[in-house]
Amino acid sequence: MERLDGEDWKSVAGWLLAEDLDAGVNRVLGLLGRRHAADRVWVIRYDESFTFLWNTHEWVAPGITPQMGELQGLPVEAGQWMHEGLHQDGRLLIEDIGKMPRRARGLQAELQRQGIRSLLSLPVFREGRLAFQIGYDAVHARRDWPEVVFTELGDAVSLIANALWHRGPQGVAAFPAGDRESRLIHLKDGGSLVPVSEILWIEASGDYTIIHSRGKLRQTERRSVKEWESILPRKDFLRIHRGAIVQVSAIQRLDRSGGKWRLMLLPDGPQLPVGRAYHAAVRRRLGF
CATH class of the missing domain: 3.30.450.40 (GAF domain)
Incomplete structure (x- = not known):
């Protein structure tokens, strides 16, 4: 050549x-x-x-x-x-x-x-x-x-x-502040890219976490809930337990009957317990 x-x-x-x-x-x-x-x-x-x-x-x-x-x-x-x-x-x-x-x-x-x-x-x-x-x-x-x-x-x-x-950086559009619709997170274990907006809640499972997304999709990842808390945008997600973090917009209501707090997610979603140490943060975030 x-x-x-x-x-x-x-x-x-x-x-x-x-x-x-x-x-x-x-x-x-x-x-x-x-x-x-x-x-x-x-x-x-x-x-x-x-x-x-x-x-x-x-x-x-x-x-x-x-x-x-x-x-x-x-x-x-x-x-x-x-x-x-x-x-x-x-x-x-x-x-x-x-x-x-x-x-x-x-x-x-x-x-x-x-x-x-x-x-x-x-x-x-x-x-x-x-x-x-x-x-x-x-x-x-x-x-x-x-x-x-x-x-x-x-x-x-x-x-x-x-x-x-x-x-200069013409043609390279930075993400606007708070633009979670454009955000993608790479799953190290599964190798896939997950839109932040699709994540409903994340729960601990031994050394792994389980990511629950829209459409009842479940994926596992070797990340702690604490690590997820540092990655996900704070304005959109809320830590409710040492083993759980949820998307705020997915919360339908808070049930405090019987002295135990539980968050209801989506019309047909699960009930997630709120740890006592997180009551104050949940109260502030939900505005009551």
């Missing part, structure tokens, strides 16, 4: 300096994708707190399903295994998605959902923190890209990232 020549790089620079930077980035991604036989080429950007990530640009080959619309505002922890590899090796090549390690099964499931068979990614760091990923997906068949691809992609990554960085 011949290297990109001076005219190629002149075109790349011109596209990235054009007035419409997004269109320029997409043209560069298309050039790289066609040259290196990738089925999908993408740019991932992270917020400054390294909490969420966004797929900001994407090129797809004919017949390949775009994924950019599905990859907006995802929690960074969902890709922890990938991020560790990028930090350690400065690149990530997954030749066979089906052979990813067990600890990456959540990420593996997401990549398989996208139809990816092989993946190549290069990082861009700012002040020691991951700021961008730019990479290739192979969908039709597994790929093992040669070293020249890493070199050319690396050169392009630097140009793209610098152009986007200097423009």
Whole structure:
């Protein structure tokens, strides 16, 4: 494979300096994708707190399903295994998605959902923190890209990232304060992403917790109730027991008959006991 020549790089620079930077980035991604036989080429950007990530640009080959619309505002922890590899090796090549390690099964499931068979990614760091990923997906068949691809992609990554960085975080919409409808939480044990708004209550079960979501969905997770309390937005959730936390909007009423407090959730939901130590907090939150 011949290297990109001076005219190629002149075109790349011109596209990235054009007035419409997004269109320029997409043209560069298309050039790289066609040259290196990738089925999908993408740019991932992270917020400054390294909490969420966004797929900001994407090129797809004919017949390949775009994924950019599905990859907006995802929690960074969902890709922890990938991020560790990028930090350690400065690149990530997954030749066979089906052979990813067990600890990456959540990420593996997401990549398989996208139809990816092989993946190549290069990082861009700012002040020691991951700021961008730019990479290739192979969908039709597994790929093992040669070293020249890493070199050319690396050169392009630097140009793209610098152009986007200097423009600022345009296209990366931060979550508005209190926007729980957009929040997703990554389950470490199940590997799935759960919308915060779907969680009704969480209860302790030994070393695990059980997440009860709308539609009577139950999932287990190796997180304590205390840890959940620190993750979930406080304006939307209330600790009612050392072993339970509930979504406030799911509370229908409080029953205090017989000297024991119980919260009724939803019209046909359960009755959850309120621990005596939490009576004052529940009283304040429910306004009586």
